[in-house]
Amino acid sequence: MSSFMSVFASLVEHFASMLEPLFHASATAAAIILFTAFVRLLVHPLSRAGARGQRDRLKLQPRIAELRKQHRKNPEALQKAIMDLHREEKVSPLSGCLPMLFQMPAFFLLYHLFSSGSIGGTPNALLGHTLGAASLSGNFKDALAHGGLFGAQGLVYVALFALVAAVATFNYRRTKRQMALSAAAAPAPAADQPQMPGMGAMTTMSKYMPLMSFMTLFSVAFVPLAAALYVVTSTTWSAIERAVLYRDMPYGAGAAMPAI
Template identity: 80%
Template sequence: MSSFMSAFAGLVEHLADLLQPLFHGSAAAAAIILFTAFVRLLVHPLSRAGARGQRERLKLQPRIAELRKKHRKNPEALQKAIMELHREEKVSPLSGCLPMLFQMPAFFLLYHLFSRGSIGGEPNELLGHTLGAAPLGGRFTDAVAHGGLFGAQGMVYVVMFAVVAAVATFNYRRAKRQMATSTAASTAASTAASPAVKPSGGGRDEQPPQLPGMGAISKFMPLMSFMTLFSVAYVPLAAALYIVTSTTWSSIERAVLYRDMPYGAAAAAPAL
């Protein structure tokens, strides 16, 4: 493992040397951003496959509406029937998670690289690199301790928090619109599949049952992008750069890949 970390550290150093004429003292930070973009390019085919899978799931909505009608009073049977339908149609409900899962090794590699004081018995020279005044191995609490929130180091995090907040707000608004449209479309599909549903004893129209826990998940999902703020504050600055770059990339990527979907492209979770 130490030899692998040494090789990766050498790669980052070499890339930083190539970028030094353009970015000077922040060349290593630029190298991390470039590395993140390269990782995202590698997993982009998985993102495209996830979007295709989402389209296939949307096509199943009328059949799912029929299942909701059939298993109206049995949520367990409904969940089993929906899973069976996905299996028959070879549609994976988890395909959208694959890009994030495949990025995890790259993120943890950066995290450990900039959390170690030494690599292979040698001092970790990467910890001496900075973004502005903030060291890449430092954390938000360290920056605040050296000059406060609006000090030279703290301002680096202020800018990063502003970028994350802007991206999270964009994701939140888009997710709320998509979920509202998705709910309306699902209700319309259920009504079309069962137009003669009688009101319940209270006089209200009977609503199709949801899968267990889906209501709470639907309410929580749009807020997940804001969790990135806590991640950026906790991890070393180098790993935080990866998170911010990847999250911004993911937001733009999803907006493009899901642009022609009137509903169903769920909230963009924070992407590593």
């Protein structure tokens, strides 16, 4: 693991040195942003596949409505029938989660790189790199301790929080609108139809789903600034990507999830 981290650290430093003529002291921060964009390009085919899967799931809604009528008094049979239908049509209900899962290693790699005092037994030189006045290895608490919210370091976080809040608000409004359209288009369950196991918890969670985008604010505040840059870049990319990929879906498409 240490040898792998040493190679990754060398790559980051080399990439930053190439960008230094353009970005000067913030070259490493620029390298992290471009690294994030590269990772998102790699997982973009999975995002497109997730959008296709969502379209396929929407096409199955009339057949699922029929299954609900057939098994309205037997939730276990209904659940099995829906799973069999997805399997028969080769539609995965989890395809939309794959892009986020495949990004997790990249996020934790950056987190570990800018949290470790040494790499392979040598001091970690990356810990001294900055974005503006803020250290890439520090967090919001450190910035507050050196000048407060409107100090040189705090203003870096003010800018990041403003960007995250704008993206989260965009996702919030879009998700609320999509959930309202989805609820209007979904057939009302019969009065004598028993509730499927776990459906109550899912319904409760769905009420808070639009607010999940704002959880990114807490991530940005508590992780090292280098990892926060990854989160902010990836979340912004994800919001734009989903708006494009799901633009022609009538309802229920692309509910906002915290992206990394």
